[in-house]
Amino acid sequence: MINIKENNNFYIITGGPGVGKTTLLNELKRRKYEIVPEIARELIKEQQRDNGKALPWENKNLYKEIMFDRSVSSFEEIEKNSNNEKPIFFDRGFLDTICYAELIESEISDRMNSYAENWRYNKNVFMLPPWREIYETDNERKQDWKEVALTFKKMSETYKNYGYRIIEVPKKSVSERADFVLEFIEQNRIENKNMNAQHR
Template sequence: MQCHNFYVLTGGPGVGKTSLINELQRRSYPVVPEIARELIKEQEQAGGLALPWKDRESYKELMFERSLNSFKQAAKHFSGKQAVFFDRGFIDSLAYAHLIQSTQTDHLEEAAQRFRYHPSVFILPPWPEIYTQDQERKQNWEEVVATHQQMVETYEQAGYQLIEVPRIAVSERADFILKQVCNGQAKR
């Protein structure tokens, strides 16, 4: 299933993805929120173990299942050429699997080939001036950089072209992305 109107915004933690998604939504573009923060909050409230600092494999699987489900639900709901923006894609789960050196990735790799976003993916680079840790975001700076690099490698291995979003104000980042999408510079 190829959804060329589905655009992924990805990168390491704390680089401004959610702020950017919120800006795109404010401009009336449909968005699909990030799964990770919701999953972490849910697991903590339930006393669950599927957390990146407890059971990384279970966390990876739940994150993948929910992210892929979000893709499938969006495919049913948003048809045609309307741009839909995702705060991370299910391929981020594959990148996370590589990051934690999981040996159980065949089903993730199969999904990465079967279900396709737009061929151009927007990646937000590490930005130390805006990075902050919080209850759900516990990574140190080295982990932020390593996560970014793994995202780059995984998306490229999956056949996507990465477009780096500059470190500028949120509204300017949104303008940059929309210019790429609307002018056809995010190539198919």
């Protein structure tokens, strides 16, 4: 049995590929917030460099397994060094790997399911919607537009199935998107504080 971990200061920023996620995270980093980099992109770069097989267009299942394990390790490492107060932003979480497994019709093991149910990020997940005008492919991103839209839909379903609430980030400038995320977190913090005070 995997022990329960709840980290309300761990915020996921996710969405389909090419939706401005990394740009938003870089803006939050510029504003002095801690950012946890995306596992998938780093894994792909590493495998391409080393002629590895753990690639989504080579060995999907191996890619899925390594990506999930590294996401869990990343969560655990950040938790050890977290002060549990200031928001920490994750470029995707291990539930994204579960979404990927569903997309490729691969097995979601009991172990994966147990981590998803027991190791919790903040219940509010910031999701960036498909945005055709800014979408571009590159060496690590090869999905067509149809896949991008399907990924967004499946990702929303996956997070909701595990009890998360989707907060859709508007299609605006990077500065406005960062403002939206931080203002939502602050407003939610105030509401929770008031609610707790009422129940004392």
